[in-house]
Amino acid sequence: MPYPAFYLNGWEALLIFMIGFLALLVEILVIPGFGLVGLAGILFMLFALYLALHAPGAVLAALALAILVAAVVLYWAWRRMEEKRLLNQLILTDNQESKAGYLAPDPSWQKLVGKSGLTLTPLRPAGKVEIAGQVVDVVSEGEYLPGGVKVTVIKVEGQRIVVRKEKPGP
Incomplete structure (x- = not known):
């Protein structure tokens, strides 16, 4: 050929x-x-x-x-x-159930927008805040906030509650 x-x-x-x-x-x-x-x-x-x-x-x-x-x-x-x-090791088969610690966004959290609270722990930027007698996990807008500071909830995004430091009034 x-x-x-x-x-x-x-x-x-x-x-x-x-x-x-x-x-x-x-x-x-x-x-x-x-x-x-x-x-x-x-x-x-x-x-x-x-x-x-x-x-x-x-x-x-x-x-x-x-x-x-x-x-x-x-x-x-x-x-x-x-x-x-x-x-079975390659495929995720677990369910994300609430008894295992997985929580769906709570619709009542939307009611927290605009409310004030006091930081219980430093926010770096995440921490705990007491708002209306309820302790919740929050996130600051990115800044460090020490404990004992007054904050206001500015928005709720799913599981994330975002707070901002209150400006001192006159």
Whole structure:
């Protein structure tokens, strides 16, 4: 069988294959989706295989063998993970229940906006404040506030109650 006019040695074919592989990595890790870079990477890799094997039939046979081996290895790995219960370690199966300490935002916290309180602990920027006889965890706007300072609730964002130091009045 005559070689094509663009026949290259093994090093050039390996270099073209590596360029295609790097293009696929860029597509997977950097650019979301499947686009031009990924397609170019696949074409470069197929072209490198054609150059290395010198025959389209051999390239197709090598691809079919590679796909078959990959499928067998993936099936074997999946079965091993099931046997050793490794999938349960990779998948989050816990529920976030209130008895475990997870709390949904309390709608009554919205009523705290505009109310004043006294810091029980220093806010660095998080700490505890007593507001209307209730001790709540709060966050300052980012500044350090020592304990015993009067604060006002300025907003409530889900579980987060944000306070600001009250300005001294006349």
